[in-house]
Amino acid sequence: MITKIRPDVAAVLLAVALPVLAKTPENFIYTSSGELEAASAIMARNDIGGAQIVYNWRSLEPEKNKYDFSQIEKDLARLKGANKKLFIQIQDRFFEQDARYVPDYLMSEARYGGGISPQFDNPGEGKPIGAGWVAQQWDPAVRQRYQLLLAAIAERFDGQVYGVNLPETAIDLDKNKLPKGFSCDNYFAGEMENLAFARKVFTKSHVVQYVNFWPCEWNNDHNYMGRLFEFASANHIGVGGPDIVPNRKAQMKNSYPFFNKYKGKLALVAMAVQEPTLTYRNPKTDKPFSKDEFVLFAEDYLGADIIFWSTTSPWLAKK
Secondary structure (H helix, E strand, C coil), X not given: CCCCCCHHHHHHHXXXXXXXXXXXXXXXXXXXXXXXXXXXXXXXXXXXXXXXXXXXXXXXXXXXXXCCCHHHHHHHHHHHHCCCEEEEEEECEECCCCCCCCCHHHHHCHHHCCCEEEEEECCCCCCCCEEEEEECCCCHHHHHHHHXXXXXXXXXXXXXXXXXXXXXXCCCCCCCCCCCCCCHHHXXXXXXXXXXXXXXXXXXXXXXXXXXXXXXXXXXXXXXXXXXXXXXXXXXXXXXXXXXXXXXXXXXXXXXXXXXXXXXXXXXXXXXXXXXXXXXXXXXXXXXXXXXXXXXXXXXXXXXXXXXXXXXCXXXXXX
């Protein structure tokens, strides 16, 4: 006896049997505040869905409690007019010696303890260690000011911008001159508090935390990485990072395995190919990673939904 299967049931069974195919990540460009117009030719491409733009804290709050969102307004209007999306990064850390782009009051008023601390950064393969600054997010007083900024941006732009992301978790402080009040646990707790606050005030736009490394941690030995991904998964928070470097050891011992573990369990995964990322070379070919190599790893291993590409990416120069 041959049992016939109804067409609707057969369709369900077929869907269950077939593997779920990863979708190709959407392409955005990555640029800085005030530079969108210079990238207008790239933005006009049909294969570019939007832009991630970095706005530093100082430009958004030039004076205490006085916010200036005119550049976001301008960029948003330009992108909406082109039917493109805007993702904003609210930057509180900087990678140049003279880049102290936080409001003056944060550095001058005693209650904020200087507001920022020097940090070091290795910006890419073959590059020297660079100096920079990071806002002291482990200090509750500094953190309160950053959260007030987040709330002000959310009040104006929640649901208008496609998403917001908080900067990368990695910082590298001078271990012989640690700032007052700093500990790795305090820093982790402060960053998690900022993330929870961002999710609270942005109820419509995507919220993404950039995560690559945590101070004091290697291979999740403090469970910082594990706790962040678990929290993000449970609270409809996206996760991303500033660099796609296929199979690189340092990343494979930190954030990358968690992206893989949580594939399909996060609200959004947004990864970047920034200028330093382009300096890394594929050890098998001894050539810079190609677009296809970046995309394949981002799609298959990291589960990326969006890739933020530097405007200097070679493939963007081709028509």
